[in-house]
Amino acid sequence: MFRWRKILFDTRPKTERKDFFDREREIEELKDVIRHKDFAAVLGIRRIGKTSLVKVTLNELPDYATLTLNLGRLGSKKSYPMETFSKLFLEGAAEFLRKYTFAGKVSKIIANRLGVNPEDILELNWLKISVKLREFKTEDVNEITRALDSIARDNKKGLVIFIDEVQNLKKVNGFDTGSFFHDVYEWCENTVIIVSGSVVGVTEEILNQVEEEKPFYGRKFFRIKLERFDETKSEEFLRRGFEEEGIKVREEIIGEAVRLFDGIPGWLALFGRSYSYSVKHSHPIDIRVVVKEAAKQVSKEFTRFLSNSNSPRRYAEIILSLSRLGNKGTLSEIRDVMNSLYKENIGDSRLYELLKTLVAYGFVIKTGEGKYSLPIDLPSRLGLKHSAKMWLKRMP
């Protein structure tokens, strides 16, 4: 059989442990939660390896079938109708039905609900499905999930529902998150839910709400937090990756990359990939080009955040004020810079709220009581500043 060789510097989520560096402890933790039929929440900033962790772990649990709802695919709008969610759900369900042929029967149930043919579901014939999608409600999602649960059980498998980037559920109008989670809890004995969330603050809000609404007597969400690699780990990651690529890299370069990318695996992989490519194909190498490419991604994400927020101007001003303060400052320092530089007249409690949101989204780090800083990695700093500057320029 053809097998991809092991490759650490791939910029897509990993699915196999051999491509996934470290995180043994987290994999074991997640397995433990799944085996005990508890629910899990994998939390951490963007590009820290959440999707990879879940995929690698599930790949090692052949007794479980997985239904994935990738909410990261929702776009940059503020809100979406239930129909958009239903579409994602059906896409996940169709992938499930194709992958696990034992579940074929469920396509009939879905087709019945929608009034289309089972083949239309398996082939995702949107021409036929779209018109019926408006009728599709949370109860339908619940019913299909129950069917998947029981058919998985009949086939001696557990069911895992993986909701990637769960904070985006907040953007969906008409989906009753609480009802869905509780339905699974109550009726799907054989099913475990795993969620991931990049916006840790918002994800916690959702989980707390679900847990408080009607406690899951017995069951709960176990939080697994993914942290950045420390310096030693980052170095090891790069060394091992370059070794795989068959490339010799000077110590200073590794040291510089470790410093600039602050232990974020997504950046390290991107850097390793670009660097190896340049060396192999004798292109000139400049680490700053990689930083710029990465910063562009952050800039896009922050601009998206700004355009969805109610006080974009003030968020942009906070970023630039922090930058002016040498990338870190106290609440009152930020307030003073904002008020003098941007002629704002902002009070402490309002500023505190705005900072709290930026922290929840990972754009600002809270380093202590009333103390804040921009993220340490250079791509984030450059990207945030660039986006904030452009925003103020465009919207004077």
Ligand code: ADP
């Ligand atoms: P997240 O879902 O948290 O945004 P991903 O799982 O998509 O993160 O990972 C982001 C990038 O970093 C991908 O290119 C992935 O291959 C890489 N990556 C993350 N963690 C690791 C790791 N432990 N070992 C190897 N590559 C990793």
Ligand code: MG
């Ligand atoms: Mg992800």
